[in-house]
Amino acid sequence: MKKLLIILGISLLVVNIAYAGSVKENCGCGLGTMVFQENDGLLSQICAATTNGIFGNQTFGITSGTLECDRPAKLVSPMASKFVSENMDRLAVDIASGHGETLETLAELMEVPVEKRTEFYALLQYNFSKIYPSTQVTHVDVINNISAVIGQS
Amino acid sequence: MRDTYGRYGTVKSFVSPLFFVILLFIVFFFAYEVKADNSYYANLLVKSALAKKLHEDSYWWTLLHYKKSLFGIESLIDDPKFFLSAEGKYNPKSELEATIRAFFFRKNAEGADHPICRFIARYNWLKEKLHIDDSKLPVAECEQFDRLIDQLKPQSASIVFPTIFMNSPASMFGHTLINIETDYKSKLLSHAVNYSALTDESKGLFFAVKGLFGLYKGYYSILPYYQKIQEYSDISQRDIWEYRLNLTESEVKRMVMHIWELQNIYADYYFFDENCSYNLMFLLEAARPSLSLTEQFPLWILPIDTIKAIKKSELIDTVDYRPSRATKIKHKLSCLSEKGQKTALKILNREIESQAILNPEIKKDEQIRIIDLLIDCTQYEYAKKKLSKSRYQDILLEALQARSTLGQPDENLYNIIPPPQPDEGHESNRLSVGLGIKENTFFQEVGLRPVFTDLLDTDYVRNEGAQIEFGDILLRYYSSDNKLELEYLDLIDIVSISPRNKFFRPISWKVNTGLNRKIMSDGDESLIYRLNTGGGMAFHNNYLGLYYMLMETELNLSGGFVDNYCLGVGASAGLVKSITNSWKCHLSAKQIYFELGDTHRASELSLLQNFRLSRNSCIRLAISREKVFDFYQTEANLSFHIFF
Numbered sequence: 001m002k003k004l005l006i007i008l009g010i011s012l013l014v015v016n017i018a019y020a021g022s023v024k025e026n027c028g029c030g031l032g033t034m035v036f037q038e039n040d041g042l043l044s045q046i047c048a049a050t051t052n053g054i055f056g057n058q059t060f061g062i063t064s065g066t067l068e069c070d071r072p073a074k075l076v077s078p079m080a081s082k083f084v085s086e087n088m089d090r091l092a093v094d095i096a097s098g099h100g101e102t103l104e105t106l107a108e109l110m111e112v113p114v115e116k117r118t119e120f121y122a123l124l125q126y127n128f129s130k131i132y133p134s135t136q137v138t139h140v141d142v143i144n145n146i147s148a149v150i151g152q153s
Numbered sequence: 154m155r156d157t158y159g160r161y162g163t164v165k166s167f168v169s170p171l172f173f174v175i176l177l178f179i180v181f182f183f184a185y186e187v188k189a190d191n192s193y194y195a196n197l198l199v200k201s202a203l204a205k206k207l208h209e210d211s212y213w214w215t216l217l218h219y220k221k222s223l224f225g226i227e228s229l230i231d232d233p234k235f236f237l238s239a240e241g242k243y244n245p246k247s248e249l250e251a252t253i254r255a256f257f258f259r260k261n262a263e264g265a266d267h268p269i270c271r272f273i274a275r276y277n278w279l280k281e282k283l284h285i286d287d288s289k290l291p292v293a294e295c296e297q298f299d300r301l302i303d304q305l306k307p308q309s310a311s312i313v314f315p316t317i318f319m320n321s322p323a324s325m326f327g328h329t330l331i332n333i334e335t336d337y338k339s340k341l342l343s344h345a346v347n348y349s350a351l352t353d354e355s356k357g358l359f360f361a362v363k364g365l366f367g368l369y370k371g372y373y374s375i376l377p378y379y380q381k382i383q384e385y386s387d388i389s390q391r392d393i394w395e396y397r398l399n400l401t402e403s404e405v406k407r408m409v410m411h412i413w414e415l416q417n418i419y420a421d422y423y424f425f426d427e428n429c430s431y432n433l434m435f436l437l438e439a440a441r442p443s444l445s446l447t448e449q450f451p452l453w454i455l456p457i458d459t460i461k462a463i464k465k466s467e468l469i470d471t472v473d474y475r476p477s478r479a480t481k482i483k484h485k486l487s488c489l490s491e492k493g494q495k496t497a498l499k500i501l502n503r504e505i506e507s508q509a510i511l512n513p514e515i516k517k518d519e520q521i522r523i524i525d526l527l528i529d530c531t532q533y534e535y536a537k538k539k540l541s542k543s544r545y546q547d548i549l550l551e552a553l554q555a556r557s558t559l560g561q562p563d564e565n566l567y568n569i570i571p572p573p574q575p576d577e578g579h580e581s582n583r584l585s586v587g588l589g590i591k592e593n594t595f596f597q598e599v600g601l602r603p604v605f606t607d608l609l610d611t612d613y614v615r616n617e618g619a620q621i622e623f624g625d626i627l628l629r630y631y632s633s634d635n636k637l638e639l640e641y642l643d644l645i646d647i648v649s650i651s652p653r654n655k656f657f658r659p660i661s662w663k664v665n666t667g668l669n670r671k672i673m674s675d676g677d678e679s680l681i682y683r684l685n686t687g688g689g690m691a692f693h694n695n696y697l698g699l700y701y702m703l704m705e706t707e708l709n710l711s712g713g714f715v716d717n718y719c720l721g722v723g724a725s726a727g728l729v730k731s732i733t734n735s736w737k738c739h740l741s742a743k744q745i746y747f748e749l750g751d752t753h754r755a756s757e758l759s760l761l762q763n764f765r766l767s768r769n770s771c772i773r774l775a776i777s778r779e780k781v782f783d784f785y786q787t788e789a790n791l792s793f794h795i796f797f
Contacts, residue, residue, distance in 0.1 A: 083341075083379070086377070086379065086380065087341075087379060087383075089532065092549070092550075093528055093532075093553065095553075096553035096556040097557075098557075098561050101339065105337075105339035105341045105379075108337055108338055108339050109337075122560075122561075125560070128553060128554065128556075128557030132553065135546035135550050
């Protein structure tokens, strides 16, 4: 029993460390940050090793902000900020092409009224180079830049 | 207390009134004491629960994951924290009793870990069944759980099925998740519930063996769905099917209650049966008590079988298809002219800049198609680790800048037609009967294949060839000699034929091991053990179909060989062609030079044809000729297959 507890304790610790690692990497993250590594072992998809503490901090609804991360502009909720930080590449593609599920999700999180969405998407697409000005851009920059673009329009 | 009550009844009729009054006083005194800590009420509830036989109720069994086993009743949960009674894992009755009593435990500081909140699904069900008066309970509300519900806002649920990606053995069977959808419209913001083994290893034999024998602990977890999409669509290149369930809001809430109970609770994880897909079935049963999904399965459970079971239980509302990045690239390629493909390839190889596309001579829609393809390919190569991060960032940003100047296309450029729904394919087990002729001898045969698909399958894959078979067994009866023989037993038979093109360069490969019959040096057949592997490449052509070439190695073991073995290398080639939607052919040739052990050559030429009759039946015609040592053998057979 004691042995079991020790093993359990260690395994939980490992998960926590792994998790902490991934959070750090996601912080202020830029283009090309991969949340997951390919997991290509035999049968591994039946038992992908991506377990996290259930309802933990990584759970979307519970998080009060991207842990340890800088908080970007006022306009955006912590949830929107977390979403942008974890979808940097997909969002960049959607903004550049003026449509897409990730962009729609951002609009919903930013509470852009439905009737103004088409205009919102076009505006962001037109200003893509202002929103993603360099390869070094972080999610905080992206959110601030989006806010600035909206502010100017 | 129950005992005192009983004695009171017998005492009453035999003793004097004075004694009776004193006794009555004592009884009331005790009753008062008991009321103070409510165990009197708890006793009443336990009595009533047992009288109602709630410990035999199927919902109690669902919440505690009880199953009948060889030795009685056992819960599939292995974590002692999950049970309130020391015998809880094996005894539904004592667990029920302990659970009810635990509701009356004194309240601790926050009430968070109080059994009422910790096991909130049990509590809510028992409250309804026993009409528990919650004013008598020490805990009035579960703040943490209420906050969770408030933030999750569970509305509806889906079963998510990332399909197999044929070229990756890791994804051989697929996987399932349950999505809990919130009041957001975007699906990306739903919560993906996953059951998986907790392990740092995901490779190698050790991992597989541990998985087979339940040496890993399985935990439930929840992640944002967008992360799972990135994992499956963008990195593993697996298409995703989303089956929206017709669960009501209150049913989904009940499911969340049960997930809450399972947090940080483990069950030993078994690849074949107590796996990701099976364990999610408990969550659905918890949502809708009338379901019985966990009872329906045999010894092994494939994710697709759970989807079929859910469909049979009429839980599925709508179905959506989410193509992977690789699927999108293939589709975008097919939308592009040969010239456009070449331009995209040049940019990808950094021979020209992305900006070069913004050439007024190229039509705008074509420009968009080229850049979109380029963007997908760049991300694909990065996910495959063929590009460094900085190079990826440079190419991507440049392409996106070019794309952002092009606005919207004039019409919808891409319309990916979903492949056949995986739940509409045939069942996984196959029973075969057939008859045939080998040289001049007639035979009848019967075979059984537990899982799951082969190269001639018309259902699961279109342009890719996949064969995944385990434990395929065939018996033959020769009436002339009146003998029954094992023709073969394939323990593992996996073939993955993945076509190459300008953009994708996958390796095709095969692994086959098991027992089969082979002509020996004396010309007689004998049962041998065989291990055969191969690797090579394949291409697809609209007229020819899928054609492949593999380099092969083969090891045979048998007492009938000189030195008991032979080891050889060789090659095979083949052509797989769908002539119509229900008629598929496979022509193949193979030659192996056994140079070690019992030296000889073996060559084989075969033509297999499959005709689909209905969803769950087909007939096959096979003709083959082989030469082993110096003996020729020709065989033809016709067989009927039924899937169940």
